[in-house]
Amino acid sequence: MNKVQTYSLFTDFDIDLFKAGKHFRLYEKLGAHLIEVDGVKGVYFAVWAPSARTVSVVGDFNYWIQGEHPLQVRWDSSGIWEGFIPGIEQGTTYKYKIQSNNGGIITEKADPFAFYCEKPPHTASVIWDLDYKWKDKKWMETRKEHNDLDKPYSVYEVHLGSWKRHGEENRFLTYLEYAEDLVNYVKETGFTHVEFMPVMEYPYDPSWGYQLVGYFAPTSRFGNPQDFMVLVDKLHQAGIGVILDWVPSHFPEDAHGLGFFDGSNLFEHPDRRKGYHPDWKSLVFNYGRNEVRSFLISNALFWLHHYHIDGLRVDAVASMLYLDYSREEGEWEPNEFGGRENLDTISFLKDFNEAVYSNYDGVQTIAEESTSFPMVSRPTFNGGLGFGMKWMMGWMHDTLEYFQKETVYRKYHQNDLTFSMTYTYTENFMLPLSHDEVVYGKRSIAGRMPGDEWQKFANLRLLYGYMFTHPGTKLLFMGSEFGQSAEWDFQNSLDWHLLQYPFHNGIKKTITKLNKLYKTEPALHEKQFSPEGFEWINYSDHENAVMSYIRKGNDPKDNLIIVLNFTQVVRENYRIGITRPGKLIEIFNSDDADFGGSGVKNDKNVFVENNPYDGKEYSAILTLPPLSAVVYKIDDTKL
Structure with missing residues (x-):
């Protein structure tokens, strides 16, 4: 195998943007790229590791031997190591072996910018290109007509690992199988958008995808990157928008991931009061570091660009905004003005939203934000965070609390429902009945309804009727559209057999009719935020x-x-x-x-x-x- 050759994709302007936190196309520079240099095909590697003493590429092409293919650090103090290795082809597995200046610590890391990863539990990155011939031109040219805030926005939330599984072996469906089964089902039931719980590569199934290691790679559990492109493409051809859950709030400490990447706190905040999340036992990004901001915003724009994604639902925004989130007194430090708000996060989220909306027409960002933080879905030029929509968590909690009550007591609690109209127009709200509401002993949405069997299903139809006629856009977690009886189990398929029973099939018919009503009646969407x-x-x-x-x-x-x-x-x-x-x-x-x-x-x-x-x-x-x-x-x- 040929040795590493000196080569760079970076210009001085790229480095200046990177250092300033304003390089939003880093995926074109960092990572592993199949290129041709002087007529020779191979791979250009570039990785950010400013605290490294040495960085070498190891993989199945050199028997994972450290030092066989060392990268060279750039002269400009950017901390970027790079080089061109001839002869490497698509499908090659690799990692970076990094020896740190901090006491000689050696880490072996997956590529933060890898486009493809080995199937878990394996952890190597895989050389891959993103070539694909899209067939969704009509959708892309007209998607603004589907995604504007005065258009119907009925979202079907999907966990790809458990929507449907195959046979007695309980295997995952592939992206290509989803491109048939899921697309047909969503089209039949009338949802306008699908929201995928995180598809970026993650090591641990019970995290449901919210503990990411491969931010630029769709998980290999269901196929390769082009297979996922087919799924998005087919949804678009069917007139269905695609939203991805995006997790810039935290990341796991897995040895091959971003944590302690080059023997230093590179991506995470070095102060554990800001850099560690006690609830999820994970690390928190350093939003005040410019290079990390470039990484995250580049990642958001990557999915919009290469995968034609129509919206990003940003997870756990509240945990990002508050320095004291899930922390006791003495476990957090106030900001420079003595407040509890994370000023770096606020600045980062504004930059993120400005970058998304200025670069891509007809897309939306949606905040999962559970507090009364002001102006989340207001433009940055008016002092807002710049999101297009915000989840209406108060409506969700109050509504489910009300509907769980026996009907004889409801007359004493009607304010639980009417209260939402006192603040409905303070934000552009999306009404969510999401995955979080059907786990951990909360029961399914259908399982919360009181009364005998007839009353349970009548209550569920009433709940959905109320939801679809209440101002705001809608989100419903998979299974809820046919009255799934059991709580969601990420390890198994939804209980599709229930559709043979009239009450469950009736719920599906109800949702189908409500989706049609929402789309065809202008009064339900034209002024939904006014x-x-x-x-x-x-x-x-x-x-x-x-x-x-x-x-x-x-x-x-x-x-x-x-x-x-x-x-x-x-x-x-x-x-x-x-x-x-x-x-x-x-x-x-x-x-x-x-x-x-x-x-x-x-x-x-x-x-x-x-x-x-x-x-x-x-x-x-x-x-x-x-x-x-x-x-x-x-x-x-x-x-």
Whole structure:
């Protein structure tokens, strides 16, 4: 095997950007790149290791012998080691053997910029190119029309290791199998987007992918990088957007990972009060170090560029924002102004969002942020963090708490539901019923519903009816769309056999209808982040446990009337206020017999009366089905 030759992909400008924390295409420079130099094919290697005394590439091509292929450190104090090794081909496994200046410590590390990794439990990086001929031109040219904040955004959250498994051997599906089965299913049920829990390479299955070591590599559990591109491509061709969970908040201490990379605290903050996460027993990035900022933002843009990803949901933002997160008194140090906010994180997140939105049109960033930190989803030029959306954790907690109550007690707790409207428009909120809500003894969403079997499923249909008519975008974890009974188990497939039972199949039909309603009714999405898009009819009928409201679009003729009955009592002759004359047309009823409901409905002709009520000029008398969400439109064409 030929020895290392001097070669560089870096310009002086690249180094300046890197040192300034402003190089957002580092994946084109650092890592391992198949190139040709003077007519000779091979691989250019470059790795950042400023505390290293020596760095050599080891792999199956040199029997993993240290020193056989040493890299050279650049003269510019960037800490980058590089070199060209002729003859190495795609599929070659390798690592970096690093001897540190700090006491001669030797580490053997996977490449932080590797495009592909060995299948766990093996830990080497793999030489790979990212060549692929995309077929999603139509989607990419029009995706802004799908992803804007005034468009329907119904997200199906998927864990690739457990959505479906194959046969008695319980093996994973491949990316290519998902490109058929998952794409067809999502298209059938009508979700607009899929969100994948982390697909970046991770060593430990029980982490669900949230402890990353290969930030630039889709996990090899399900196939190679091009196979994952096929999955994204097929989703796009079916008109479905793709969101990835992204984890810039922490990383594991695995020996081959980023931790103590060159014998120093390179990626992690050197102060354990800022550099160690006590909940997850993991390391925290040093957001104040410019080179780390370049690494992270480059990683975000890498997925948008090479994999055509349409959005990034940023995990655990709250843990990044607060210096005292999960820390007791004395375990954290205030910022320079005496506060608990991590100023480096705030600056980093603003830079990240500005980089995403300035470089890629028609994408969104979404923050999983569980506190009242202000202006998370407001533009940076207005003082915000710059995210497109934020998870509405308060809505999720209050709603599930309410729905778990027996119906006889609900009249005492209606404020649990109405409270969300006091702060709904402070952020661009996404309503999440995510994976975190169906594990660790919390039970499945269906399993939380009270009552007998009929009531449980009626409550679940009502919950989804409420969710889809509440302002904000939507996210539902896999299995919840057919009423999975058991908690989520990452080691096994969803319980697809349940779809043979009418109640479970009815939940799937309900979600399919709600997704269609959300997409086709402008009032449910055009003003979903504006107070102009919502008006109460009556939120104070605690005694009957009934709520009613109006959702509004740009055209008043598109307005919808929603009536929710949170008990199993059929409410006859129930009067609600109406804003204009006409005839009420029922367009959705969660109690429909086709969904597994009792089939209670109003006559086809429910005329609006010239009789003021609920502070409105008109009113109508309805029959409210048990445990139901009913949606009406006003037909005034014959007036």
